[in-house]
Structure formats: C-alpha cells, structure tokens
Amino acid sequence: MKRNKPSDRLFGLVIAAAMLLCQASPAAAVDGKGFGTAQCARLNTVVENANVSQREQITIALHQWVFGYLSGRNAQSPETARSLESLDADATAVFVLSMCRLTPGKYVYSIVNEIYEALPYAGPSV
Numbered sequence: 001m002k003r004n005k006p007s008d009r010l011f012g013l014v015i016a017a018a019m020l021l022c023q024a025s026p027a028a029a030v031d032g033k034g035f036g037t038a039q040c041a042r043l044n045t046v047v048e049n050a051n052v053s054q055r056e057q058i059t060i061a062l063h064q065w066v067f068g069y070l071s072g073r074n075a076q077s078p079e080t081a082r083s084l085e086s087l088d089a090d091a092t093a094v095f096v097l098s099m100c101r102l103t104p105g106k107y108v109y110s111i112v113n114e115i116y117e118a119l120p121y122a123g124p125s126v
Contacts, residue, residue, distance in 0.1 A: 035065040036109030040100030043108060047097060063093035066112055073116055082119035 035043070047055055067089060074081040092115065099111045 035062055036069060036107065036112065038108050039104070040106050040108065040111075041104035043097070043100050044104055059090065059093045059097070062096060062108075063089040066092055066096060066115075069109070069112055070116055074122070079123075081122045082116055083122040084119065086119070087115075 047058060050058060067084070067087075070082070070084055070087075074084070095115070096108060096111050100106070100108065103111075
C-alpha cells in the first residue's frame with residue numbers, strides 16, 4: 001500500500017479548495033484565474049468549514065496565488081509596475097481573507113487589485 005506524503009495531501013487539499021472556489025461563477029471554471037475568480041462569500045464558506053490545518057493550507061495557496069497574480073500584472077505592464085517588496089506573503093493573504101469577511105459580495109481579484117494599486121510605483125526596471 002502506497003502512503004501519501006504530506007506534500008501529496010497538501011496538493012490534494014489545495015486542488016479541492018480551488019475546485020470548490022471555482023464553482024463561485026460559471027466563468028471561473030474557464031478563465032484560469034484560480035482564487036481570483038472566487039466571490040468572497042464562497043471563499044468565506046470554504047474557510048469557515050475548514051479545520052485549522054486546512055485553513056493554514058488555504059492561506060498558503062491564497063498567498064501563492066496573490067503573488068503570482070501581482071507578479072503577472074507587473075510583467076504584463078512593466079511601465080506601470082509596482083514594488084512588491086513591502087508585501088509579506090502571510091499578512092497579505094490574511095488581509096485578503098479579512099476583506100472577504102467584510103465584503104462578501106466582492107471577488108478576490110478585486111481586493112488584490114486594490115492592494116496592487118496602493119503599492120508604490122517601481123517603474124520599468126521590474
């Protein structure tokens with residue numbers, strides 16, 4: 001019998017959480033944005049129904065998505081790039097989750113876009 005490694009279980013949970021979140025809207029399943037297309041109300045439900053370990057894993061997956069999205073925005077428009085240096089991965093994910101609790105009608109990407117717009121300009125050297 002093959003035993004699953006902790007990393008296998010984490011990967012499985014992240015995939016399961018992403019699949020649940022993608023059910024937030026029909027477009028979410030096809031647009032490839034991952035967590036960003038989840039409406040906060042759906043993310044709130046997933047987090048509330050998760051145990052402590054699962055919440056930690058969701059937070060990790062969320063901060064990975066956030067930084068990938070922000071890096072992608074910088075790469076897409078280097079002339080208006082923002083500095084990501086001041087962001088702490090865990091604190092940023094916790095902030096997104098907190099904002100989702102306060103604004104369940106928003107989508108994750110809109111909260112992350114607000115974070116991006118508030119960051120200092122880094123210029124085309126990024």
